[in-house]
Amino acid sequence: MANFAEICAILGRHVSASSARTIARMAITRIGVREHALEGLSDTGPLLRELHRGLDLFSVSPTARRLCQEQLDGLLGGKRAGAVGGAEIRVTIVDETHIVEARTRARALAVELGFGRTDQVKIATVVSELARNIYHYARTGQIRVIRSDAPRRGIVVEASDDGPGIADVELILSGSYRSRTGLGLGLIGCRNLMDEFAIDTAPGEGTRVRASMYR
């Protein structure tokens, strides 16, 4: 079961910190559970309903509300069932707003998987860089973020597209070449921020990137 701070952290991504605490506190008061007893709560259904209701009272955009509810469901629903599944996101990059969607959802997943604040920022940054490369160079493609349990616990970011591919990827990754658009900086940045980084690309054959961070 999730604790109070984790619930506040997810709410706090969409409303202010004080509103987040208000919503969370209101919800647990209404279901009659104390803050420290949350860990032992077996049925999270009523709590989720109250959190959703609380969110409705605050003026967040419909998109943010839906996203926040999904994240809460992920946090409370996933752990209640003790299940491993469900911890996966997929975003198809077609226009610029999908870059924001991909990094926001990736970050929410990182929160859910228990990554610390700086790692959350790093993961969101990597997803943003890869999504942006897809949008700028291939126009469309897909971002997939999954949890990894073996060989080590962590998170894996995959970006794939059928775009033009990269001709001299070794040169770009060596840092001796800098494109005007910053492709090199983005890819080198991703490699620096993650524990593992692999890229598979050739001219005319699209690009596939796989980057992992372990806990």
Next chain:
Amino acid sequence: MARTIPIIKLRQNLIVSIQIELTDRIVGELKENLAHDLRLFEVSGLVIEVSAVDFLDSYIARSIQQIAKIAACMGTQTVLAGLDASVAITLVEMGADMLGVETALDLEDALDLLEARQAEARREDDEVVAAIYRELED
């Protein structure tokens, strides 16, 4: 036209506080609006306040550097204020530092810094004028 990010003039400075999720479109719009306002208000300082920004990728970091360069071209000094610790670590580790942009811990420090610079510049101006007068009198 309504602006997504408001630009505030305070004495000799322009202040922008970024409190929303930055899309490429918003960053581009901010760049244009700032260049326009720098010309309009003829200020000497610009503060970009980012304490509410919990994420910066290389594109946005580069855009902020570009804004600072544009401002420098127009005689305005830029200070980036309130960069979040996790964001700073991420930027440095990925190699996308903020070189060339002066930074301050918060808005207050940024304004102090700019005002100190402005006072210094005024003093230098006064000295030059005084020197010219002395030469004329001799």
